[in-house]
Amino acid sequence: MLAILPVFIILLCSCDSIVVVSSLNDEGVALLSFKQLIEKDPEGALSSWNYSDETPCSWNGITCSKGQRVVSVSIPKKKLSGSVSSSLGSLSELRHVNLRSNNFSGSLPSELFKAQRLQSLVLYGNSLSGTLPFEVGNLKYLQTLDLSHNFFNGSLPTSLIQCKRLRNLVLSQNNFTGSLPDGFGKNLALLEKLDVSYNEFGGSIPGDLGNLANLQGTVDLSHNMFNGSIPSSLGNLPEKVYIDLTYNKLIGPIPQNGALVNRGPTAFIGNPGLCGPPLKNLCSSDSLASPPFSFPYFPNSYPHQGGEDVVGGGGLSKAAVIAIVVSDLVGVCVVGLLFAYCYSRICCCGRRRDHDYAYGFKKGGKVRKECLCFTKDESETPSENAEQYDLVPLDEEVGFDLDELLKASAFVLGKSGFGIVYKVVLDDGLTLAVRRLGEGGSQRFKEFQTEVEAIGKLRHENVVTLRAYYWSVDEKLLIYDFIPNGNLAAAIHGKSGLATFSPLPWSLRLKIMKGVSRGLVYLHEYSPKKYVHGDLKPSNILLGLDMEPKISDFGLGRLANITGGSPTVQSGRMASEKPWQQSSTASEAAMFSPALAASFSSHYQAPEALKVVKPSQKWDVYSYGVILLEMITGRTPVIQVGNSKMDLVQWTELRIKEKKPLADVLDPYLVQDADKEEEMIDVLKIAMACTQSSPDARPSMRHVSDALERASPYRE
Incomplete structure (x- = not known):
């Protein structure tokens, strides 16, 4: 009898274990199956997942509905390694899966797409591979599909166009091949974001992409192998949308209609077979080149040009401008x-x-008690x-x-x-x-x-x-x-308290000026509200790792007022x-003391800004022109002349009126870039056009940006 007792105890314990296991509902068991395929969990993100709970609703990364059904699995940036389990597909109410920025590998199981109420699937930044299963077409409620920065390959399944509620499709940085499915633009009419860049997509760009009337921001088709001509139907896209077609195998003339009109050349580079405006290589059938935008008359003030006008005689008339x-x-x-x-x-x-x-x-x-x-x-x-x-x-x-x-x-x-x-x-x-x-x-x-x-x-x-x-x-x-690299004011003039100063070379100044112009074109023409910055100055132009400029502080006045x-x-x-x-x-x-910075700030404002209440985009054009002058001359916006002070625009106009040599206007640090003198003159012309006292006489930022590209055409 005593010998049987230990066996009885073991059986009793086993029964207790069975009871514990059976207390967890079926969705919890499915999630534990997901956990079993996790090979590494260095941060213990899934440590709270165990059999002792009745439901998984209290587990880390899990969100449930009022009916205790799992609606979200969100475990981003936890360094998880392993494969994605098919058991997630058994969660009947699952709406959101976010596993981005982990180390998941292997392919996506087709069973995952049995969760037909899924609205968002975000797998960005893993090491997943294989093809996108055909069953993705089962997800009739899918709104966001982000597979970017993985190793997916093969063609997109034709069933993808059945996901007619899709709003965000991000497939960049993969190895996808083949063409976009037929009916892509017709069926996915709700798309707001489309990014298929850095893949190996080929074939023609579907003509029905022009049906995507809800697109916003950038439509990124760059760095692929799309061939053939650019369909003119792309011009039907909203004018605020920026279409990036760089680095493909496109050929023929660039259509000049709708959203394709007045795009800078940077949207088309890397396609040697393209021709026509805004590129410099004309199509063979073109008999006349489109005349460039001409700026207002700029006085002849440079001895090396003899008696010729700086602007030349081929520009548009004042009425045309x-x-x-x-x-x-x-x-x-x-x-x-x-x-x-x-x-x-x-x-x-x-x-x-x-x-x-x-x-x-x-x-x-208060902490909310209900999600x-x-x-x-x-x-x-x-x-x-x-x-x-x-x-x-x-x-x-x-x-x-x-x-x-x-x-x-x-x-x-x-x-x-x-x-x-x-x-x-x-x-x-x-x-x-x-x-x-x-x-x-x-x-x-x-x-x-x-x-x-x-x-x-x-x-x-x-x-x-x-x-x-x-x-x-x-x-x-x-x-x-x-x-990380501070602001443009410090880059131009140096930082207070530092004895050393490395002046920017002309090539870098031009790069920065072009970047700022592109940012302003985006704010003016392609942002949802067609923003006016209203307070543009070097201190709110920040510089990134590669000294790429980034405009900051827009919209702050409105938010502060609210x-x-x-x-x-x-x-x-x-x-x-x-x-x-x-x-x-x-x-x-x-760089400046607060008082000095405040006094400088007013000199970036357009003259009419003190009289007109409603901001205008031409305010930003004027401010940008002052910044250009600051970059060219190396001087602050307020200059001491004898016993009086003069703003930089007046000072430059006076130098031109007095026919001073170019060396008197340029930043002395630019002497080493004497071979770029023509570019500097072109940019000086643009700056003077931007700082015209009358807002109607100033060009738009789109024209300014295009003129800067012509001043130093892109070289591949």
């Missing part, structure tokens, strides 16, 4: 706003740690569900939350009438710039939300990206990408909080 400018203004007024929100915000409904007053601001409000991210409306947008007291991401690449932001190291970068800016370094090394708009003001949350989410939709390589925002009664924060005016620069609470009060390093200090 005015007609072009007027037509541009009419075109700007025609196109309206187009907004479509396509993402349902994935939120975590578990407990949140409260870090009151951490880093100088308060995490206000409102998923409702019966399939088309809900982030703005409809945004929690008023939480960090709101503005794109799917935001992988940090408010807690991570609060715990981060931070350094003051600068202070202005629009608040304090901090450099914030998260635990994983990600560096951000956080602008604190203020503590008080009227609580116009919906108005603020609408404005900030519109700014968050702007995506251009020469515009700083707004990644997220935070609103509470006490604090309003804007979270941007951090741009939040109750300019925030206080000094705050008692800020001063008492250690993490956010650390002083900036010398390299991150402002």
Whole structure:
């Protein structure tokens, strides 16, 4: 009898284990099957996943509906290694899968696509390979498919066009081949974002892409093997859309209609077979070249040119220039706003740690006890569900939350009438710039939300990206990408407190000037609201790793007004909080003193800005012209002449009127670039055209950008 007792105990324990296992519902068992295929979990992201719970709803990365059904699996940036389990396909209510920025490998199982209510599948930044299964066409509710930065190959399945609710299709940086499926543009009419760059797609560009009337930002078909001619139907796309066709095998003339008109050459480079405007190589059938845009008369002031005019005799008449400018203004007024929100915000409904007053601001409000991210409306947008007291991401690449932001190291970068800016370094090394708009003001949350989410939709390589925002009664924060190389003001004139200074060579100055012009063209013509910056100056043109310029601070005046005016620069609470009060390093200090910077700022403003209330895009053109002069002359916007002061525009006009030699105008540091003198003269002409006292006499930024490309044509 005693010998049987241990066996009985073992059986009893086994029965208990069976009871524990059976207490977990079928969806929890399916998720544990997913966990079994994870080979490495260095951060313990799945440590809370176990058999002891009745449902998986409390597990890390899992969100459930009110009926305790799994609706979201979101485990980004956790360094997970392994393969994607087919068991996810058995989650009948699954709507969102986000496994981006991990180390998943292998192919996608076709069973995954049995989760037919899936709305978003984000697998960006893994090592997945193989083909996209044909079963993807089962996902009738799919709105976002992001497979970028993987190793997928083969052709796109023809069934993809059955995903007629698709709004975001991002397939860049893979090895896809073949052509885009027939009916691509006709069936996927709701697409707002299309990026198939850096693949091996071939064949002709489908003519029905012109049907995609909801597209925004950049349609990126670059770095593929598309061949044949550019379909003229692409001109039917919204005029604000930038079409990137670079580095393909396209041939023939570039159509000159609709959205394809007046594009700079940078949209078509890398296609030796293309011809016609805006490229310099004319088509064989062209008998006449399109006349370039001509700027107002520029006086002859350079001895080396003899008696010839700088502008020459081949330009357009003054009447033609005015007609072009007027037509541009009419075109700007025609196109309206187009907004479509396509993402349902994935939120975590578990407990949140409260870090009151951490880093100088308060995490206000109550912890929500119920997750409102998923409702019966399939088309809900982030703005409809945004929690008023939480960090709101503005794109799917935001992988940090408010807690991570609060715990981060931070350094003051600068202070202005629009608040304090901090450099914030998260635990994983990600560096951000956080602008604190203020503590008080009227609580116009919906108005603020609408404005900030519109700014968050702007995506251009020469515009700083707004990644997220935070609103509470006490604090309003804007979270941007951090741009590492300071601002253009410091690059031109050096930084205070530093004895050494490396002047920019002409080639780099020209690169920066072109980049800024492209960013302004985007804001003026292709952004949803056709923005006017209104406060453009070198201190808010930031420089990236490769010294690429990025325009910052647009829209701040409007946001500050909504939040109750300019925030206080000094705050008692800020001063008492250690993490956010650390002083900036010398390299991150402002170039000018606040008083001097304020006096300089007014000299970038157009003359009419002091009289006219409504901002105009021609304000930005004037400001840009002053910056061009600053880059060419190396002088500040205010120049001491004897006992009086003169602004840079007047000073330059006086040098020209007095027929001073070019050397008297140029930055002395540019002597080493004497072989680029013709380019410098061309840019000087453009600067003087931009700074005309009459706004009607100034060219549009599109014409300015095209003229800069002609001043130094792109060389492959």
